Amino acid sequence: MAYTFHGGIHVEEYKNTRRCRIEVMPQPKEVRIPLRQHIGVPAIPVVQPGERVTMGQKIGEIPDGRLGCAVHASVSGVVKSLETDPLAVGNVGFVVIENDGLDTPCEEMQPFQGKLADATTEQIVDVVREAGITGMGGATFPTHVKISSALGKVDTIIINCAECEPFITANHRLMLENPASIINGCKILLKALGVHKAWLAVEDNKMDAIERLEELTADSSMIEVKVMKTKYPQGDERQLIYALTGREIPTGKLPADVGCVIFNAETCASIFKAFAYGMPSIKRIVTVDGDCVRRPKNLLVPIGTRVSDVIECCGGLTRTPKKLISGGPMMGNALWDPNLPVMKGTSAILVFSDRFDKPKNAAVSCIRCGKCVQNCPMHLMPMYLAQFAQRDDWERAAAYGVMSCVECGSCSYNCPGGVEIVQHIRTAKAVIRSEAARKAALAKK
Ligand code: SF4
Numbered sequence: 497m498a499y500t501f502h503g504g505i506h507v508e509e510y511k512n513t514r515r516c517r518i519e520v521m522p523q524p525k526e527v528r529i530p531l532r533q534h535i536g537v538p539a540i541p542v543v544q545p546g547e548r549v550t551m552g553q554k555i556g557e558i559p560d561g562r563l564g565c566a567v568h569a570s571v572s573g574v575v576k577s578l579e580t581d582p583l584a585v586g587n588v589g590f591v592v593i594e595n596d597g598l599d600t601p602c603e604e605m606q607p608f609q610g611k612l613a614d615a616t617t618e619q620i621v622d623v624v625r626e627a628g629i630t631g632m633g634g635a636t637f638p639t640h641v642k643i644s645s646a647l648g649k650v651d652t653i654i655i656n657c658a659e660c661e662p663f664i665t666a667n668h669r670l671m672l673e674n675p676a677s678i679i680n681g682c683k684i685l686l687k688a689l690g691v692h693k694a695w696l697a698v699e700d701n702k703m704d705a706i707e708r709l710e711e712l713t714a715d716s717s718m719i720e721v722k723v724m725k726t727k728y729p730q731g732d733e734r735q736l737i738y739a740l741t742g743r744e745i746p747t748g749k750l751p752a753d754v755g756c757v758i759f760n761a762e763t764c765a766s767i768f769k770a771f772a773y774g775m776p777s778i779k780r781i782v783t784v785d786g787d788c789v790r791r792p793k794n795l796l797v798p799i800g801t802r803v804s805d806v807i808e809c810c811g812g813l814t815r816t817p818k819k820l821i822s823g824g825p826m827m828g829n830a831l832w833d834p835n836l837p838v839m840k841g842t843s844a845i846l847v848f849s850d851r852f853d854k855p856k857n858a859a860v861s862c863i864r865c866g867k868c869v870q871n872c873p874m875h876l877m878p879m880y881l882a883q884f885a886q887r888d889d890w891e892r893a894a895a896y897g898v899m900s901c902v903e904c905g906s907c908s909y910n911c912p913g914g915v916e917i918v919q920h921i922r923t924a925k926a927v928i929r930s931e932a933a934r935k936a937a938l939a940k941k
C-alpha cells in the first residue's frame with residue numbers, strides 16, 4: 497500500500513510533459529545571473545565588467561561565516577555589467593554575461609580527488625559548498641548548511657521525488673533519463689551524514705520511474721524506493737516525513753529535530769555532478785507549460801537565462817497570457833516580468849491565459865462547510881485563520897496556529913465560498929513575523 501498523510505487534496509495533474517525528454521536549451525545570447533538565489537546573504541561579486549569568464553567559474557562568493565551560496569558563470573563569455581534589479585526578495589545584484597557560445601569550461605572544475613569511501617564529511621561539505629548548491633525544489637536553502645546541521649542528528653535521509661505540484665515533470669524526467677545521478681548523489685549523502693538508511697519517495701503516478709529506481713537499487717541494503725500515494729501536498733517535507741515515519745515535526749522545528757533530512761531529487765543529482773565532475777550549480781531542468789505555450793517542454797537551462805528566451809525556445813505563446821508563474825500553480829510565485837532570469841530554484845515556468853482562472857463566486861463568504869478543515873494537512877482550522885486575518889486579529893490567528901501553515905493552498909483550492917484563505921493567512925504570517933522582528937530589534941537597543 498502507498499504511504500500517505502492526513503488531509504490534502506486530489507488536484508488535476510496536467511502532467512502534459514511527462515513524455516517530453518529533457519532537451520538542452522540552445523545557447524542564450526546573454527545571461528543575467530542573480531547574486532542571491534538562495535536563503536541567506538547575497539554573494540559578493542568577484543568579477544568586474546569587461547572581464548572574460550569561463551563556464552563554471554565562480555563569479556560571486558559568500559563572506560566567511562555567513563549563510564548563503566556561491567554563484568558561478570553558467571556560460572563562457574565577457575562580463576557586460578554588474579547591475580541591481582528587483583526580485584521577489586528585494587533589490588538584488590546581477591552579473592550580466594555576454595555569451596560567446598563556446599562553453600569554455602573553467603579549469604578549476606575538477607572531480608573529487610580520491611574515492612567516495614575515503615572521503616570525509618568535511619571534504620564532501622566543501623565540495624557542495626564550492627559548487628553553490630541550493631535546494632532545487634524551490635526552498636533554496638544552502639545544501640552544505642543543511643548537511644552540516646543534520647550531522648549527528650538524523651537516522652534517515654529522504655530524497656524527495658514526489659513532484660506533487662500539477663504540470664511539473666522535471667524530476668520525473670530526471671528519474672527516467674538519469675536515475676543513476678540521483679542514486680549516486682544519495683550515496684554521497686549517506687557517506688557525508690554517516691547514516692545507513694535513505695529512501696527515495698516517489699508518488700504512484702510515476703510507476704515507470706519507480707520501476708527504474710527499483711531496478712537500480714535492488715542490490716543496495718541502504719537505499720530503498722518508497723511508493724507514495726498521489727496526493728497534494730505529498731512533497732511538503734512535513735507530510736513526507738509523517739507519511740513515511742509517523743513522526744510529526746513540532747511548529748518551529750526542522751526535519752532534523754525528528755531524525756530526518758530531506759533533499760530534492762535534482763539537488764541530489766547536482767551533488768553527484770559536483771563530486772564526480774567538479775560541476776557547480778549552473779544549469780537546471782525546467783518544465784515549461786501552460787495553455788499559452790506553443791510546445792511545452794522539459795529544458796536544461798543555463799542559470800540566468802531570461803524567462804522570455806525559454807518561452808521562445810518552446811515556440812513562443814499561442815494566446816494572450818494572463819499569468820506567468822515560476823514553479824507550480826499551487827505554491828509557485830507570480831512573475832511580473834518575462835525578462836526575469838531562471839534561477840537555481842526555478843523548477844517550472846508556466847504561462848496561463850484567463851481560461852485557467854478560477855470561476856469567481858458571486859459572493860465571497862464562508863458557508864461553514866468544513867471542507868478546508870478536512871483538507872488541511874496541518875490539522876488547522878483555515879476558515880477561522882482567514883476570518884481572524886480579515887479582522888486584523890493577529891493574536892487569535894497566532895493562537896490558532898497560523899504560523900504552522902505551510903501555505904500549500906489545499907484549503908483555498910475547492911472552497912465553495914470562494915474565500916482566498918491562503919492569501920489571508922499569508923498576510924497574517926507576514927504581519928506576525930514583522931511584529932516579532934520589530935520587538936526583537938527594540939529589545940536589542
Ligand atoms: S471551505 Fe470555504 S466555505 Fe467551507 S468552511 Fe472553509 S472557508 Fe468556509
Ligand code: SF4
Nearest residue numbers: 872901902904905907
Ligand atoms: S491552512 Fe495552510 S497548511 Fe492548511 S490547507 Fe491551508 S494553506 Fe495548507
